Structure formats: C-alpha cells, structure tokens
C-alpha cells in the first residue's frame with residue numbers, strides 16, 4: 001500500500017513534465033537547463049571573484065600604506081656653517097621607476113607642515129681651540145635627528161656633517177682635530193649609517209654645485225617627464241639634447257659666496273676658455289656631473305660654471321671693511337697703526353644713523369685697537385666706499401691657496417642676458433628680514449627703501465623693534481642691515497657686473513614651500529646612483545609580484561575548470577537518472593495499460609477513494 005502510494009505521488013508529480021523528457025524536446029530541455037546552470041555558476045564565480053578582488057585590493061592598499069611608511073628613506077645632513085650649524089632631516093619614498101625622474105626628496109615636516117630642523121650657534125669653527133668639545137657642540141643636533149628619524153630606520157639612515165667656509169678659514173690641523181673628534185665619538189653614541197668621510201669640510205665649489213642642484217631640483221628643472229617648462233637645446237656634445245632651461249644660483253653666507261650657472265653651448269665654453277686663458281686653468285671653474293639613474297644618461301649630464309669667493313660672505317666682509325675703515329681713519333690722524341691699546345672713535349656711513357658699536361679691531365698682526373663705531377647712515381656713501389674696497393685686491397685677504405676672492409670676482413664672466421638667477425642666504429635675509437623686499441629684485445626700489453632706513457635715527461628703529469614692527473629681524477640684523485645691503489648691491493653690480501636694470505634675478509628662501517638649502521643638493525648629488533639601485537630593486541619586486549600573480553591566476557583557472565567539469569558531470573548524471581526514472585515510470589504505466597487493465601484500476605482507485613472520503 002505504501003509503495004503504491006509513493007508510486008502514485010511520483011507519477012502524479014511527473015505527469016505534466018512527462019512530455020518534456022520524451023520525444024524531440026528532450027535534448028532541447030537538457031541543453032537549456034545546462035545553459036542556465038552554467039550561467040548561474042559563472043555569475044557566482046564572477047561575483048566571488050570580484051569580492052575577492054575587492055578584499056585583495058583593500059588588503060593591498062593597507063599593505064601599501066604600511067610598506068610606504070616602512071619604505072620611506074631618511075637622511076640626516078648637518079650644515080656646519082660659519083655662523084652656526086643646522087640639522088636637516090630629509091625623507092623620500094622609493095623611486096617611481098621612471099628613469100627620467102630623480103628621487104622625490106623632501107625636508108621632513110611636522111604635523112603642522114613646518115620644516116623640522118634645529119640650529120645651534122656659533123659655528124663649528126668656534127671649537128678650534130677646544131676640539132675635544134666638538135662632540136658636545138654637535139650633540140643637540142644629533143639628538144634632535146635621533147628623535148625625529150624612526151628608531152627602526154636609524155641603521156639605514158646616513159648621517160652627513162658637511163662644514164663650509166667657517167671651517168675652511170681654519171688651519172688644516174685645527175680642522176682635522178675637530179673632525180676627528182666627531183668621527184670617533186659619533187659611532188659610539190648613534191647607530192646612523194656613518195663613515196669617517198661623512199664628516200668633511202666641503203670645498204666652496206662643492207657648496208656651489210649643491211646649491212645649484214637644490215634650486216633647480218625644487219623648480220622641477222631636472223624632471224624631463226613633463227613638458228610644462230621652457231626648453232633649451234644643449235649643444236655641447238655630438239648629440240643635441242633638449243631639456244628644461246636651468247636657472248643660475250647666487251649664494252652669500254657669513255664667510256663665503258658662490259655662483260653657479262649652466263653652460264649650454266660649445267660657443268659659451270669656447271668663449272670662456274679664451275677669456276680665461278689670460279688668468280689660468282678654466283677647469284677650476286667648471287664642474288661636470290650626471291644626476292641621472294644611468295651612468296651614460298646624457299639627458300641628466302650638466303656642465304656648470306661654478307666658483308666660490310672665500311671672504312666675500314657678509315660677516316667676514318664686514319670685518320674686512322671695518323678694518324679698512326679704521327686703517328683709513330688712522331691714516332688721517334697722528335696715531336701710528338702700531339701704537340697699541342689706543343681707543344678710537346670712528347664714523348661709519350654703513351651703520352644706521354646714531355647707532356653705536358664697540359669692537360676690537362686687529363689692524364695689524366699683534367696690534368689691536370678698541371674702536372667705537374658711530375653710525376652716520378649714509379647708504380650711498382657707504383656703497384661708494386665698498387665699490388672702492390672691492391677694487392683694492394688686498395682689502396680682503398687671499399685664501400691659503402693664494403686665491404684672492406676679489407680678483408676672482410672681477411674675472412667672473414656671467415651671461416646675465418641669457419640666464420635667470422636666484423639668490424639665497426644673505427641675499428634673501430638682507431632683502432626680506434627688515435625691508436620685506438625679498439623676491440623679485442629691483443635695484444632702484446631697494447636702494448630707496450634701504451637709504452630711508454639707514455638715515456632713520458637708531459632710537460626710532462629700536463622703538464619700532466620693541467613694537468614688533470620687524471618680526472623677522474633681531475637687533476643684530478637691524479644694526480647690520482645698512483652694511484649688508486650695500487655690500488650685496490656692490491658685489492652684484494660692481495663685482496659681477498649685473499646690470500642695474502636686470503629683471504631676471506630674485507632672492508628666495510623657499511620654492512613651493514620647500515626650503516632651498518644646499519644640503520638638499522648635497523643629498524641628491526650623493527644619492528644620484530640610488531635611483532638606479534631603487535629601480536633594480538623595484539623591478540625585482542615587480543617581477544616577483546607578477547610571477548606570483550601569473551601562478552595564482554593559472555591555479556584559479558584550473559580550479560574553475562575542475563569545478564565546472566564536476567558540476568556538468570553531476571548535472572548529466574542527475575538528468576540521466578531523472579530520465580531513467582521517467583522512462584521507468586512510463587514503461588510501468590504502459591505495462592499497466594497494455595498488460596492488465598485491472599492493475600490500472602487498482603492504481604487509480606485510491607485517489608478516487610480518498611477524494612470521495
């Protein structure tokens with residue numbers, strides 16, 4: 001009875017489909033079901049794939065952020081200048097992989113976007129008579145760097161201490177004593193990447209090259225992947241290269257001054273060689289280097305005219321000027337220069353009206369005078385005096401190599417007509433701190449403003465200072481502004497013969513919110529082969545990544561095919577089974593119909609009976 005009951009149910013359920021599984025519909029139905037099933041499976045796999053991709057992307061993003069943080073490179077560069085030392089921390093992400101681009105090096109910024117740096121004064125050269133204290137002098141800067149570079153990165157962060165003009169002015173023995181003290185003590189206390197030649201007194205020429213690199217780098221002049229810059233044809237080798245026109249650089253520190261600009265044609269080079277023949281070897285004034293990733297990269301090879309003038313920095317020049325002023329004063333009095341311990345009162349046109357400064361001046365070796373300088377605030381007269389000073393070659397001493405800065409200044413040939421120039425350090429601070437005239441330079445406007453300033457009574461200026469009307473300046477700056485401004489205009493227009501109407505010069509401190517410091521150029525110069533290594537490393541990583549992806553995509557495809565085969569096999573088996581069952585049912589029914597009508601009746605009665613009940 002149960003068996004029959006079940007049979008009746010199956011037969012009842014299949015009855016409407018019976019025709020579908022028999023006759024000419026059979027194949028069509030099978031294929032349709034299979035097609036729907038396949039579409040469903042594919043859709044399901046696709047959606048699971050895209051979900052997986054999303055998950056993978058999110059994972060990769062998080063991993064990239066983490067990696068980027070971890071992969072950031074750091075470098076510490078200490079500029080040990082004549083007036084003070086300053087630590088700069090630079091950071092950069094891995095190289096983009098585009099060989100036309102350099103590393104993207106930026107000064108470390110704090111959470112407010114301000115440059116992270118620390119300064120101590122006076123300069124490192126103040127340790128000359130106590131070299132064993134050099135490490136103590138440097139400690140505040142080193143500790144500052146150690147705090148700001150992540151500890152995990154110390155072991156791969158290079159530390160450079162590069163000293164400039166203040167140290168250059170010391171005898172070699174004194175320089176070495178200071179440097180050796182640092183070389184011995186730094187590795188004992190810090191785990192930065194450090195080797196003895198990372199502490200150096202760099203040449204003025206190197207300083208000039210580094211500053212030139214820094215400004216051109218920040219202006220994007222080395223980026224050959226964009227076409228937004230004015231281009232120029234470089235015609236120095238057989239192959240003419242077209243690339244962005246670089247700018248010239250002028251920099252005046254406390255003790256030295258540098259100039260650097262690019263030579264772009266054989267004609268310019270020839271002219272320079274011919275003019276220089278009279279004075280010596282032109283090679284002294286040239287620097288050729290390649291900033292590119294590849295050693296044969298002509299597009300990033302540059303030829304510079306670069307020179308330095310030790311002694312023409314604003315502070316050292318002021319000492320030389322004051323000495324000449326005192327000597328001149330003595331020549332008009334009955335005192336002999338060799339009369340010791342005499343107190344002198346000297347009028348100074350290069351000081352603000354009614355300002356007073358007491359100082360000691362060693363007029364000749366062993367003969368020092370106590371001098372009271374009294375400001376008369378005559379800026380134009382001051383400028384004339386300085387023009388005379390730079391014409392007297394001995395008024396600023398020659399360096400230990402008998403290279404006289406004033407002679408070099410007059411020999412310098414600058415093609416102002418074809419270049420654009422940027423001025424840094426004192427060339428910026430003197431324009432900006434008091435007079436707020438930094439940026440585009442206009443000689444006549446500057447002269448008017450500074451003449452007014454210098455003939456203002458010192459007590460009035462002090463009052464303005466107390467009222468915070470000169471927020472960028474300290475009292476020392478207010479006092480030295482007259483001399484420094486006249487010194488700058490004299491060097492630019494009398495020394496370098498820049499036309500007073502020249503319009504392509506601007507003083508600068510930052511470019512796109514990035515400080516222009518020669519330390520940045522030094523880092524770029526010293527890391528110029530890093531991009532190549534970075535690219536090699538990255539190519540390795542990309543290749544590994546790609547091969548991993550290819551392997552996993554093969555595995556995915558194989559799995560998909562396997563699943564599909566299994567699914568199709570199941571469907572076929574199921575359909576065959578279904579088909580057999582239908583056939584059996586039909587055969588059963590036909591045997592009932594054709595063999596015994598009685599069975600059919602027995603088969604159908606229960607339904608009728610049930611219904612009747």
Ligand SMILES: Nc1nc2c(ncn2[C@@H]2O[C@H](COP(=O)(O)OP(=O)(O)OP(=O)(O)O)[C@@H](O)[C@H]2O)c(=O)[nH]1
Nearest residue numbers: 081082083084164165166253254255256313425429
């Ligand atoms: N307002 C202002 N003036 C500065 C700053 N740093 C330096 N100066 C002034 O600029 C002068 C030159 O300083 P730097 O440009 O650091 O030159 P330096 O490294 O000491 O000199 P060199 O060794 O000749 O290169 C100093 O005497 C200061 O008067 C600064 O951050 N702000």
